[in-house]
Amino acid sequence: DQQVKQNxxxxxxxxxxxxxxxxxxTNSMFDYFLWYKKYPAEGPTFLxxxxxxxxxxxxxxxxxxxxxxxxxxxxHIVPSQPGDSAVYFCAASGVNDFGNEKLTFGxxxxxxxxx
Amino acid sequence: EPEVTQTPSHQVTQMGQEVILRCVPIxxxxxxxxxxxxxxxxxxxxxxxxxNEISEKSEIFDDQFSVERPDGSNFTLKIRSTKLEDSAxxxxxxxxxxxxxxGTQYFGPGTRLLVL
Numbered sequence: 454d455q456q457v458k459q460n461x462x463x464x465x466x467x468x469x470x471x472x473x474x475x476x477x478x479t480n481s482m483f484d485y486f487l488w489y490k491k492y493p494a495e496g497p498t499f500l501x502x503x504x505x506x507x508x509x510x511x512x513x514x515x516x517x518x519x520x521x522x523x524x525x526x527x528x529h530i531v532p533s534q535p536g537d538s539a540v541y542f543c544a545a546s547g548v549n550d551f552g553n554e555k556l557t558f559g560x561x562x563x564x565x566x567x568x
Numbered sequence: 569e570p571e572v573t574q575t576p577s578h579q580v581t582q583m584g585q586e587v588i589l590r591c592v593p594i595x596x597x598x599x600x601x602x603x604x605x606x607x608x609x610x611x612x613x614x615x616x617x618x619x620n621e622i623s624e625k626s627e628i629f630d631d632q633f634s635v636e637r638p639d640g641s642n643f644t645l646k647i648r649s650t651k652l653e654d655s656a657x658x659x660x661x662x663x664x665x666x667x668x669x670x671g672t673q674y675f676g677p678g679t680r681l682l683v684l
Contacts, residue, residue: 485671487672487673489675494657494678494680495677495678496572496574496659496675496676496677496678497611497659497675498675499672499673499674499675502671502672542610542611544611546671554616554624555601555613555616555624555626556601556603556611556613556661556673557613558610558611558612559610560609560610561610
């Protein structure tokens with residue numbers, strides 16, 4: 454079941470440059486998308502989210518772009534900092550009758566920022 | 569900043585034993601979840617809980633699993649008879665339905681379960 458895909462298992466970026474992480478989804482019922490950052494042996498930490506009614510959401514150095522027609526979203530981090538080195542997960546959900554539906558996660562992209 | 573907490577951080581158990589994983593969700597949240605991540609695999613959904621009942625569960629969440637909110641603050645996951653393949657990191661999450669971040673799930677640090 455690969456409803457959410459992150460095709461790049463790893464990415465290395467020079468400090469100060471832009472990091473672009475990509476995510477594709479197949480389920481057209483998804484209407485809320487999130488990015489989480491995860492360090493080893495820790496829980497996922499929420500970074501930024503976007504609703505399907507928007508195509509862009511920005512929070513400081515982090516911007517998420519959503520292309521609904523392509524079923525594609527991306528996370529831009531600029532400028533990249535050494536502390537950004539972690540595994541980044543894309544996640545998606547819909548809304549059910551109870552209000553908040555389960556998250557479906559991608560496989561993650563390991564981002565390494567090179568000083 | 570409010571956060572989800574989980575205990576214990578690590579649990580080692582023998583196959584066939586019962587384990588209870590505990591979570592304290594963020595206090596004003598109404599929706600609660602358990603996920604797990606087997607080493608090297610993606611984070612996968614187990615169960616969601618709202619208004620004192622299960623709202624959705626995955627195929628993984630069979631009769632060996634149960635969840636409970638025994639009081640106003642704790643949310644527990646019980647595995648009745650553990651199997652080797654239950655070894656994983658178990659994450660609790662909670663969310664609210666209100667405000668700008670409605671639907672955002674906040675995760676605890678996880679419990680690493682090892683079944684021998």
